[in-house]
Amino acid sequence: MTLISASHLVIRRGADDILTDISLSISAGEIVTIVGPNGSGKSTLLRALLGILPPTSGSVSRKAGLRIGYVPQKLQIDRTLPLTARRFLSLPTRQTAAATTAALIRVGVPEVADRQMTDLSGGQLQRVLLARALLSTPEILMLDEPTQGLDQPGEAAFYRLIEEVRRTTGAAILMVSHDLHVVMAASDRVICLNRHICCEGAPRVVSNAPEYRALFGLGTQGALALYRHEHDHDHTHDCGHAHTAGQPHQHGQTHV
Numbered sequence: 001m002t003l004i005s006a007s008h009l010v011i012r013r014g015a016d017d018i019l020t021d022i023s024l025s026i027s028a029g030e031i032v033t034i035v036g037p038n039g040s041g042k043s044t045l046l047r048a049l050l051g052i053l054p055p056t057s058g059s060v061s062r063k064a065g066l067r068i069g070y071v072p073q074k075l076q077i078d079r080t081l082p083l084t085a086r087r088f089l090s091l092p093t094r095q096t097a098a099a100t101t102a103a104l105i106r107v108g109v110p111e112v113a114d115r116q117m118t119d120l121s122g123g124q125l126q127r128v129l130l131a132r133a134l135l136s137t138p139e140i141l142m143l144d145e146p147t148q149g150l151d152q153p154g155e156a157a158f159y160r161l162i163e164e165v166r167r168t169t170g171a172a173i174l175m176v177s178h179d180l181h182v183v184m185a186a187s188d189r190v191i192c193l194n195r196h197i198c199c200e201g202a203p204r205v206v207s208n209a210p211e212y213r214a215l216f217g218l219g220t221q222g223a224l225a226l227y228r229h230e231h232d233h234d235h236t237h238d239c240g241h242a243h244t245a246g247q248p249h250q251h252g253q254t255h256v
Contacts, residue, residue, distance in 0.1 A: 001027060001028045001063070002025045002026070002027055002028075002063065003026050003027065003028055003062070003063050003066055003139055003140050003172055004025070004026050004049055004060070004061070004062045004063070004066065004140060004174075005023075005024065005025035005026070005060070005061050006022050006023060006024050006025075006045075006048070006049060006058065006059070006060050006061075007023050007058055007059050007060075007061070008021050008022070008023055008057070008058040008059075009021070009022040009023070009045075009048060009055050009057075009058035009059070009060065010022075010055060010056045010057040010058050011041070011044055011045075011048055011053060011055060011056055012056040017195065018041050018044050018195065019041045019044055019045055019048070019195055019196070020195055020196045021058075021196055022045060022058070022196065022197060023058075023197075024191065024197065024200075026140060026172055026174050027172065028139065028170070028172055029166070029170050029171075029172055030172055030173075030188040030189065031162075031163075031166055031172070031173040031175070031187050031188050031189075032172075032173070032174050032175070032187070032188065032189045032190075032191060033175050033176075033177050033187045033189070033190050033191070033203075034046075034174070034175070034176045034177065034190075034191045034193055035177050035190060035191070035192055035193070036192060036193035036194050036198075036215070037194060037215055037216075040193045040194045040195060041193060041194075041195050042144075042145075042176040042193055043073060043144050043145070043176060045176075045193065046142055046144050046174070046176055048060060049142070049174070050068065050070060050142060063139070066139055066140065067136055067137060067138045067139045067140075068136075068138055068139070068140055068141075068142060069133030069134055069136055069138030069140070069141040069142070069171070070133055070141075070142050070143075070144075071126070071129045071130055071133050071141070071142070071143040071144065071146050072129065072144055073144040073145045073146075073148060073176075074148075075117075075125065075129065077117050077118055079118050082116065083116065083117045083118075084113070084114050084115060084116060084117070085104065085109075085112045085113055085114070085115055085117060085120065085128050086100045086101075086104075086113045086114060088117050088128065088132065089103060089104075089128070089131060089132050089135060091132075093135075093136075095135060099135065100113065100131075100135075101113060103131040103132070103134060103135050104127075104128070104131055106131065106134065107127040107128070107130050107131045107134070107161060108127060108161065109124050109127045109128065109131075112124050112128065122149045122150050122154065123150055123154040123157070123158070126146050126147070126150065126158060127158070127161070129146075130143075130146070130161070130162075130165075134165065134169075137169070138169075138171050139171055139172065140171060140172040140173070140174060141162075141165065141171050141172070141173050141174070142174045142175075143162070143173070143174070143175040143176065144176045145176050145177065146158060146162075146175065147159070147177075162175070187203055188202075189201065189202065190202070190203050190206045192206055192209070192211060192212050192215070194215055198211035198212065198215065199211045199212055
């Protein structure tokens with residue numbers, strides 16, 4: 001079942017096309033990772049799929065009543081505002097103490113319930129953001145560079161947590177990654193984006209695509225970390241030669 005799709009999506013700002021002719025679909029239960037260089041439009045695409053940014057042309061379709069959980073790339077909190085993790089989980093929808101406790105246990109940080117959000121470490125903050133997204137029992141979880149700023153052990157732990165979420169809830173996962181050389185072990189598909197879709201397919205297929213190598217080269221910083229997975233497919237979809245975009249990286253931010 002298709003949960004969300006885009007058809008010939010174009011996002012334009014002034015005279016600049018941020019995204020051009022994007023067509024994709026996300027099915028129930030699959031994990032899709034979007035990779036691309038800074039300025040490639042990754043966060044813009046996610047916000048367009050969420051309905052935050054209206055398309056200049058083309059369309060986005062969502063399953064009727066689709067429940068979406070969203071984990072933003074950045075969270076700006078007024079440091080003068082007293083806000084505990086438990087209280088944060090009740091924004092904007094009030095949650096019971098039992099529900100917030102269960103959510104924090106689920107993501108592995110029950111000890112932060114009564115701590116101020118501004119006092120949390122990067123890893124703790126990302127897990128609290130994930131807990132809030134999961135409170136809506138989403139059918140699809142959308143994450144915008146959720147491991148940015150975490151060290152390698154923190155990244156690995158967060159990726160394992162996402163895998164567990166998919167396994168236990170069946171939710172689809174659509175994740176933007178800033179780690180061009182790392183792809184989550186359970187990814188079913190990787191989409192390489194540079195304002196348009198350069199190529200897509202299983203991680204080990206995308207890593208060999210000429211369009212991917214044109215963007216990221218052949219060195220360790222340009223090689224996807226490859227993992228075998230039962231859903232891997234031996235194909236890749238070409239969307240033309242990739243070129244490096246000069247547009248500044250679009251940072252997704254949620255303000256509280």
